[in-house]
Amino acid sequence: MSPTTLAEHDRVGYASALEQARRGAAEGGVPIGSSLFEHGKLLGSGYNRRVQDGDPTAHGEIDALRNAGRRASYATTTLYSTLAPCALCSGAVIQFGIPRVVVGEDASFPGELELLRSRGVEVVVLDDPEATELMARFIAEEPTLWNEDIGVEET
Amino acid sequence: MSPTTLAEHDRVGYASALEQARRGAAEGGVPIGSSLFEHGKLLGSGYNRRVQDGDPTAHGEIDALRNAGRRASYATTTLYSTLAPCALCSGAVIQFGIPRVVVGEDASFPGELELLRSRGVEVVVLDDPEATELMARFIAEEPTLWNEDIGVEET
Numbered sequence: 001m002s003p004t005t006l007a008e009h010d011r012v013g014y015a016s017a018l019e020q021a022r023r024g025a026a027e028g029g030v031p032i033g034s035s036l037f038e039h040g041k042l043l044g045s046g047y048n049r050r051v052q053d054g055d056p057t058a059h060g061e062i063d064a065l066r067n068a069g070r071r072a073s074y075a076t077t078t079l080y081s082t083l084a085p086c087a088l089c090s091g092a093v094i095q096f097g098i099p100r101v102v103v104g105e106d107a108s109f110p111g112e113l114e115l116l117r118s119r120g121v122e123v124v125v126l127d128d129p130e131a132t133e134l135m136a137r138f139i140a141e142e143p144t145l146w147n148e149d150i151g152v153e154e155t
Numbered sequence: 156m157s158p159t160t161l162a163e164h165d166r167v168g169y170a171s172a173l174e175q176a177r178r179g180a181a182e183g184g185v186p187i188g189s190s191l192f193e194h195g196k197l198l199g200s201g202y203n204r205r206v207q208d209g210d211p212t213a214h215g216e217i218d219a220l221r222n223a224g225r226r227a228s229y230a231t232t233t234l235y236s237t238l239a240p241c242a243l244c245s246g247a248v249i250q251f252g253i254p255r256v257v258v259g260e261d262a263s264f265p266g267e268l269e270l271l272r273s274r275g276v277e278v279v280v281l282d283d284p285e286a287t288e289l290m291a292r293f294i295a296e297e298p299t300l301w302n303e304d305i306g307v308e309e310t
Contacts, residue, residue, distance in 0.1 A: 066212045097306045
């Protein structure tokens with residue numbers, strides 16, 4: 001699937017996540033953005049803040065979920081993310097019971113999409129060239145920072 | 156294993172996590188604490204801050220990892236937690252490459268110990284009566300808050 005063939009509510013949701021990623025990039029951070037929506041309404045959005053806040057847990061999806069605040073249920077929400085969610089963020093999706101995740105791309109990083117699917121989460125991958133380009137530029141310019149973010153030790 | 160038969164460095168590490176859980180309980184929060192240690196040195200500790208900060212992602216382990224700050228490697232760390240880590244916190248352990256987790260108890264909540272083990276993480280469960288008692292009291296007094304924290308919808 002590509003961003004251009006999305007239904008309107010998914011187009012809006014994903015555009016919000018991409019805007020967050022661009023904001024992170026503009027601040028010199030890891031350019032991954034995320035937004036939580038329910039029935040077309042934005043509940044919270046955010047982006048990776050490892051550099052900006054020195055917080056290794058502030059991945060884009062975690063920042064979005066934090067900004068959305070406390071909820072008794074996530075059963076009718078969709079989480080949009082520009083990149084395939086890592087184990088931390090996939091764990092959040094599973095723990096919170098988010099039933100659907102729309103992902104910009106999984107070429108730069110495979111994430112834990114199979115873990116999500118094995119727990120019954122619907123995963124849609126968009127193969128979005130804009131998200132891929134944001135990541136490709138960042139990984140080329142900041143390989144050490146990227147390895148830190150994905151937990152890969154440099155030797 | 157029980158807390159009384161632990162090696163000294165684990166005794167110190169686990170005592171730190173338990174102290175954090177007690178602090179959370181004293182503030183009226185979800186009484187789960189966690190500490191990250193390396194070679195007997197405290198790197199960061201924290202406790203569940205859902206109530207105090209209105210932050211659903213601030214589980215005890217996440218708060219400890221946040222407070223420990225950025226690191227290039229977790230390869231020689233141990234994470235102590237009073238309760239079996241949920242999917243979110245187990246995801247963090249997997250993503251960050253933390254090789255060892257010492258857990259107070261898994262009777263109040265099973266967590267994702269099998270997922271951790273399947274990814275090569277060493278998991279030690281202490282069956283600590285103090286941690287179990289803290290949780291039992293909290294779950295009896297605040298069932299709705301507990302269900303919110305573990306992503307269980309009340310009907």
